[in-house]
Amino acid sequence: MSVDNIIGIKPDFLVLRSITKSYKEKLVLSIDELKIGENEFFSIVGPSGSGKSTLLSILSGVEEPSSGQIFLRDKNITSIPAEKRPTAMVFQSLSLFPHMTIGQNIEYPLKVKGIQKSIRKNKAIELLNTLRLNDEFYEKKITECSGGERQRIAIARVLAYDPEVLFLDEPLSALDYRLRKTLEVELKDLHKRTKKTFIYVTHSLEEAMIMSDRIAIMRDGKIIQIDKPEDIYLKPADKFIDNFLGENNILPVKTNVQNGKLKIINKEKNINDEILSPKNNKLKEGYLIIRPECIEFKKLDKEINSSIEITLQNDYFLGSKICYVADYNGIQITIERPREEKFNFKVGDKIKVYWKPSDSHFVEN
Amino acid sequence: MLNEKKIVSTGFLMALPNILLFLFFFLAPMLIIVGYAFTPSLTFDILSELSLENFKRILNEKYYISFIWSLILAFITTLILLFICYPVAYGLVNIFGRATNIITLLFIMPLFVTETVKIYGWSLFFLKGGILNGILDYFALPFPELMYSIPIIIIGLTYNFLPFMLFPLVLGIGLIPNELRLAARDLGATRTTVFFDIDLAIAKPGIIIGSLLTFVLALSSMSESRMLGGKKVIMIADDIEFAFGYQQNWPLGSALSIILAIVATIILLILFRWLDIKSFIKK
Numbered sequence: 001m002s003v004d005n006i007i008g009i010k011p012d013f014l015v016l017r018s019i020t021k022s023y024k025e026k027l028v029l030s031i032d033e034l035k036i037g038e039n040e041f042f043s044i045v046g047p048s049g050s051g052k053s054t055l056l057s058i059l060s061g062v063e064e065p066s067s068g069q070i071f072l073r074d075k076n077i078t079s080i081p082a083e084k085r086p087t088a089m090v091f092q093s094l095s096l097f098p099h100m101t102i103g104q105n106i107e108y109p110l111k112v113k114g115i116q117k118s119i120r121k122n123k124a125i126e127l128l129n130t131l132r133l134n135d136e137f138y139e140k141k142i143t144e145c146s147g148g149e150r151q152r153i154a155i156a157r158v159l160a161y162d163p164e165v166l167f168l169d170e171p172l173s174a175l176d177y178r179l180r181k182t183l184e185v186e187l188k189d190l191h192k193r194t195k196k197t198f199i200y201v202t203h204s205l206e207e208a209m210i211m212s213d214r215i216a217i218m219r220d221g222k223i224i225q226i227d228k229p230e231d232i233y234l235k236p237a238d239k240f241i242d243n244f245l246g247e248n249n250i251l252p253v254k255t256n257v258q259n260g261k262l263k264i265i266n267k268e269k270n271i272n273d274e275i276l277s278p279k280n281n282k283l284k285e286g287y288l289i290i291r292p293e294c295i296e297f298k299k300l301d302k303e304i305n306s307s308i309e310i311t312l313q314n315d316y317f318l319g320s321k322i323c324y325v326a327d328y329n330g331i332q333i334t335i336e337r338p339r340e341e342k343f344n345f346k347v348g349d350k351i352k353v354y355w356k357p358s359d360s361h362f363v364e365n
Numbered sequence: 366m367l368n369e370k371k372i373v374s375t376g377f378l379m380a381l382p383n384i385l386l387f388l389f390f391f392l393a394p395m396l397i398i399v400g401y402a403f404t405p406s407l408t409f410d411i412l413s414e415l416s417l418e419n420f421k422r423i424l425n426e427k428y429y430i431s432f433i434w435s436l437i438l439a440f441i442t443t444l445i446l447l448f449i450c451y452p453v454a455y456g457l458v459n460i461f462g463r464a465t466n467i468i469t470l471l472f473i474m475p476l477f478v479t480e481t482v483k484i485y486g487w488s489l490f491f492l493k494g495g496i497l498n499g500i501l502d503y504f505a506l507p508f509p510e511l512m513y514s515i516p517i518i519i520i521g522l523t524y525n526f527l528p529f530m531l532f533p534l535v536l537g538i539g540l541i542p543n544e545l546r547l548a549a550r551d552l553g554a555t556r557t558t559v560f561f562d563i564d565l566a567i568a569k570p571g572i573i574i575g576s577l578l579t580f581v582l583a584l585s586s587m588s589e590s591r592m593l594g595g596k597k598v599i600m601i602a603d604d605i606e607f608a609f610g611y612q613q614n615w616p617l618g619s620a621l622s623i624i625l626a627i628v629a630t631i632i633l634l635i636l637f638r639w640l641d642i643k644s645f646i647k648k
Binding site for chain 1: 542544545547548549550551552553554555558562563566567569
């Protein structure tokens with residue numbers, strides 16, 4: 001999916017062309033083209049060693065690429081060092097200056113620019129308020145602040161620099177679950193209010209999905225999918241991404257074309273659906289991915305139903321939902337249904353479950 | 366509660382051996398020195414008579430010259446050591462990598478040898494007809510007559526107290542995560558600004574402790590001025606040793622020691638005020 005499809009975002013704001021990076025002859029990053037739009041909240045997601053940190057270093061200017069170019073508003077910035085780029089980074093460790101007060105931390109980029117003390121203070125207090133911290137924080141020390149407050153201060157400091165692009169390097173990874181959830185929402189809200197380009201690096205696809213306009217998924221130094229969160233969720237490009245999403249049901253299948261439609265053939269023969277998938281016209285092996293909430297216990301009306309027979313093993317109460325775990329020829333199947341649809345069963349019950357063929361998604365091996 | 370019956374806390378009991386050690390071996394000799402300082406000159410009965418004779422004598426005779434020389438030499442030594450050790454300490458923390466251990470060992474090794482032996486080594490090196498002279502002659506270069514001059518005293522002091530500056534600096538510089546420098550640079554600071562705003566500011570405790578150690582050590586040194594400087598200048602420690610030893614005038618030596626201790630303490634207090642020592646120890 002290209003940037004142009006997202007309304008209100010100017011494409012070609014930040015463009016990477018044929019970027020590679022090698023360390024000691026070893027290629028660690030290779031990107032043909034990447035376009036990030038103005039005001040976009042763009043996330044880069046990948047496990048450690050996927051090249052996401054290298055990509056961030058190149059984007060921010062900490063490192064130069066081995067080959068290729070970077071353009072910001074059509075200006076080639078490839079060899080401009082980090083401090084001369086109109087970009088700023090929120091480091092994973094936050095990198096707050098421990099010997100300065102919070103006010104001094106936030107004012108630092110302004111002080112370096114030689115801006116008058118009184119103007120600096122006003123700006124710092126304004127930024128504190130933007131980040132929902134009261135004026136009292138101005139005089140406080142970093143050691144007096146909680147993790148979430150420090151997080152906000154680090155962002156306020158970067159905003160004081162007034163960059164065109166904000167890089168965020170896993171800024172929430174050190175925080176506990178609840179605080180992370182709060183800050184995810186706050187970050188998204190802040191992005192809306194500041195109208196700046198946010199480039200967010202994380203290993204958590206879940207985190208990226210909550211905040212991002214688009215997500216790039218990286219593996220082995222390459223971007224394997226760039227899409228809106230919804231599309232990544234529903235149509236992951238391969239099994240790898242799917243593992244990343246967690247909790248998905250992955251069935252190994254073979255496909256064949258019959259009457260212009262893709263037919264799943266399995267030794268079980270009870271996955272009897274037709275997949276309306278891209279133009280696959282050969283026998284292929286791959287995986288069928290079905291989200292847990294798409295599987296139902298009842299046959300669906302007026303639909304071509306896909307079904308498999310599973311052996312129920314357990315159920316877990318998840319508040320508004322109930323999670324059922326079952327076995328299908330040694331593969332774990334997870335089903336999530338609303339609480340109202342509670343299904344009573346005995347362990348070991350064999351039942352048929354159904355889903356709409358359009359809810360499943362085929363990926364090639 | 367049971368604990369309320371205890372008159373003495375466990376913490377105090379645990380600290381008791383240390384307190385006793387401190388009282389007997391540190392505070393007691395100090396008190397004896399204070400006592401002697403107020404005893405009439407050339408007597409050995411401590412406080413047989415309360416007298417300010419020693420202090421009057423110090424003021425009347427030209428002891429202040431020794432004090433000034435000691436202060437000047439200690440100050441110069443500290444300053445030189447700061448400039449020499451900072452880059453080395455930075456290298457040990459950030460650059461040398463695997464070589465760090467070996468380099469550290471090289472800096473520690475001279476501490477295994479007594480100061481006197483090291484100073485003799487330097488004498489042999491700088492002496493007319495010594496090692497340096499021989500090498501320079503071989504290349505037909507002129508030989509600078511350094512022996513028995515003030516610069517050689519400073520060289521000796523600098524060499525001897527180098528580890529006492531280096532290792533506190535290593536600790537100080539070790540307090541600076543590299544990401545802080547990157548962050549400051551990213552926010553628009555130049556290299557120089559980062560050095561003053563981040564490096565020096567955060568390494569300050571290390572810088573102060575190192576300076577303090579070398580300053581106090583150099584202030585109370587005498588071998589360098591005596592053996593390398595050939596008594597070109599007389600340092601206060603030399604006067605003190607002379608009073609205690611050759612003159613057998615313990616009260617005078619004690620009074621001089623007290624003044625030196627007071628001078629050192631004042632400098633220490635000024636520095637500690639400037640530095641939030643607690644924040645350093647907590648880390």
